Amino acid sequence: MNIYGQNSNKMKIVSVVGARPNFMKVAPFIRAINRHNGNTTDKISHLLVHTGQHYDDYMSKKIFYELEIPPADINLGVGSGTHAEQVGNSMIALEKVFEKEKPDWVVVYGDVNATMAASITAKKLHIKVCHVEAGLRSSDWSMPEEVNRIVTDRLSDLLLTPDKISVENLKREGVAESAIRFVGNIMIDSLESNRLKAEKLNLRQIVLSNLISTHNEVVFKGAEFVVMTLHRPSNVDDELVLPLLVNFVISEVANVMPVIWSVHPRTEKQLKQFNLWDKLINTPNIFMVNPLGYHAMLKLNMHAKIMLTDSGGLQEECTVLGTPCLTMRWNTERPITLREYGGTCVLVGNNVERIRQEFFSTLNNSRKPKHPELWDGLTAERCLMEILNFNMND
Numbered sequence: 409m410n411i412y413g414q415n416s417n418k419m420k421i422v423s424v425v426g427a428r429p430n431f432m433k434v435a436p437f438i439r440a441i442n443r444h445n446g447n448t449t450d451k452i453s454h455l456l457v458h459t460g461q462h463y464d465d466y467m468s469k470k471i472f473y474e475l476e477i478p479p480a481d482i483n484l485g486v487g488s489g490t491h492a493e494q495v496g497n498s499m500i501a502l503e504k505v506f507e508k509e510k511p512d513w514v515v516v517y518g519d520v521n522a523t524m525a526a527s528i529t530a531k532k533l534h535i536k537v538c539h540v541e542a543g544l545r546s547s548d549w550s551m552p553e554e555v556n557r558i559v560t561d562r563l564s565d566l567l568l569t570p571d572k573i574s575v576e577n578l579k580r581e582g583v584a585e586s587a588i589r590f591v592g593n594i595m596i597d598s599l600e601s602n603r604l605k606a607e608k609l610n611l612r613q614i615v616l617s618n619l620i621s622t623h624n625e626v627v628f629k630g631a632e633f634v635v636m637t638l639h640r641p642s643n644v645d646d647e648l649v650l651p652l653l654v655n656f657v658i659s660e661v662a663n664v665m666p667v668i669w670s671v672h673p674r675t676e677k678q679l680k681q682f683n684l685w686d687k688l689i690n691t692p693n694i695f696m697v698n699p700l701g702y703h704a705m706l707k708l709n710m711h712a713k714i715m716l717t718d719s720g721g722l723q724e725e726c727t728v729l730g731t732p733c734l735t736m737r738w739n740t741e742r743p744i745t746l747r748e749y750g751g752t753c754v755l756v757g758n759n760v761e762r763i764r765q766e767f768f769s770t771l772n773n774s775r776k777p778k779h780p781e782l783w784d785g786l787t788a789e790r791c792l793m794e795i796l797n798f799n800m801n802d
């Protein structure tokens with residue numbers, strides 16, 4: 409008998425998450441397991457492990473609650489630190505968990521530090537690894553996420569991809585075709601199952617209840633607006649880059665329409681360090697809000713005129729919702745979200761001239777929602793089916 413009181417020959421899966429973008433991916437997977445368990449006597453036991461990389465209420469607890477993710481069975485409390493500290497401390501703690509629990513599969517999601525830490529640890533213990541969101545490549549080795557993706561994919565036994573471009577990337581790297589399955593985008597499962605809840609929220613209320621400073625309270629009218637997020641080190645950690653971006657937003661974007669900026673903790677710290685914070689807080693048409701919940705961000709995305717972001721997940725959500733998106737990066741691991749592939753995003757990097765040009769030429773673009781193949785809200789079911797089938801053929 410295992411800790412669940414079940415026979416130990418039942419399949420046991422451990423999912424490992426660590427940072428905000430993982431939570432939208434694990435939620436539908438857990439639902440798929442619960443559905444499976446409700447329909448069969450051959451139940452799967454599932455354990456959710458949170459490394460604790462994202463730990464505060466805004467970045468973690470709130471999203472768990474909204475997406476109805478059960479509290480993690482185990483929280484490793486790794487917290488902030490350098491990459492080596494986050495990965496190393498996660499591995500040390502995960503090794504103990506995997507040795508005790510002896511799962512059949514460790515399932516990892518996306519490209520954060522927890523993803524790579526769990527895949528290395530599991531592989532060294534001869535536990536099968538399944539990577540959900542395999543095969544994305546930016547070809548930019550300066551991004552920690554690219555290192556995490558490549559190491560994780562190299563070690564994974566089952567690679568579940570969101571699109572066919574990712575399948576080709578993996579084949580080109582020599583991954584055996586038998587290990588690759590195109591299942592679609594699991595993030596979109598969360599989007600589709602939360603659309604109605606998000607739609608019911610009130611825009612003005614979202615802004616007012618999340619405002620970091622109250623000076624703008626009476627001015628936000630909830631008409632046309634821009635939504636902005638920024639957190640990549642290449643944009644926010646460079647003293648030559650961040651002030652130029654901020655000045656552009658203050659002096660040009662905010663002159664055209666209100667800007668709602670959901671501020672990541674890293675960015676808030678950097679804005680304060682570069683003395684940009686007070687200026688932003690005191691600009692009447694800029695609304696600096698705490699990291700938003702999932703539903704609030706979805707609602708803003710549904711109604712924004714333009715999204716300005718360097719987030720990978722938001723690029724995907726913009727594509728499905730049809731929101732024109734200026735991607736503040738020079739490359740993307742998600743080319744399927746770009747206009748040339750039918751998506752709504754355009755790469756503008758962090759060059760103000762380029763951003764200005766695209767911003768003004770995009771202002772009058774209308775919404776064009778696009779669902780890439782298998783971005784249909786049913787990806788989690790396919791992920792689970794692939795794991796079950798893999799085991800049967802094993």
Ligand code: UD1
Binds near residue numbers: 461465519672673677
């Ligand atoms: C991480 C992921 C990135 C993802 C992003 C989304 C990696 C390598 N990066 O980057 O892929 O797009 O999350 O949010 O895993 N902090 C808080 N509260 C928290 C969490 C972090 O204040 O709950 C602070 C930390 O102290 C740190 C900064 O935010 O100073 C950055 O956090 P960190 O987890 O190191 O990386 P992210 O930039 O969030």
